[in-house]
Amino acid sequence: MSVKIRLARGGSKKRPYYYIVAADIRSPRDGRYIERIGTYNPMLPKDSEERVKLNEERIKHWLSVGAKPTDRVARFLDAADILKREARNNPEKSKPKKKAQERAAAEEEKKEAAAEAAKAAAEAPAEG
Numbered sequence: 001m002s003v004k005i006r007l008a009r010g011g012s013k014k015r016p017y018y019y020i021v022a023a024d025i026r027s028p029r030d031g032r033y034i035e036r037i038g039t040y041n042p043m044l045p046k047d048s049e050e051r052v053k054l055n056e057e058r059i060k061h062w063l064s065v066g067a068k069p070t071d072r073v074a075r076f077l078d079a080a081d082i083l084k085r086e087a088r089n090n091p092e093k094s095k096p097k098k099k100a101q102e103r104a105a106a107e108e109e110k111k112e113a114a115a116e117a118a119k120a121a122a123e124a125p126a127e128g
């Protein structure tokens with residue numbers, strides 16, 4: 001059985017409240033879970049101690065038996081110095097896609113051609 005440490009949404013409409021749970025990966029987001037191991041209240045200020053509560057002992061147990069945290073939970077665990085999270089960086093994602101690169105290359109060619117034409121026009125009257 002694969003186990004994830006993830007968020008399960010609670011609270012009412014427009015007032016989210018999340019439980020940090022250890023759950024089978026096949027169970028629904030707000031459905032059955034194995035154990036509740038913390039809470040997250042995004043409505044509280046970021047510097048509040050009540051915003052994220054973690055049961056460190058149980059989290060360490062689940063990590064030791066192979067549970068994988070989701071990205072958001074990994075951020076909480078990194079902030080609590082329980083788990084080291086590597087920052088992600090994908091510079092390829094921000095690059096323009098194929099068509100945009102082709103358009104930029106075409107514009108560059110037009111600029112070069114215009115610069116050469118202007119240079120040739122500037123040299124022609126100087127000769128005469």
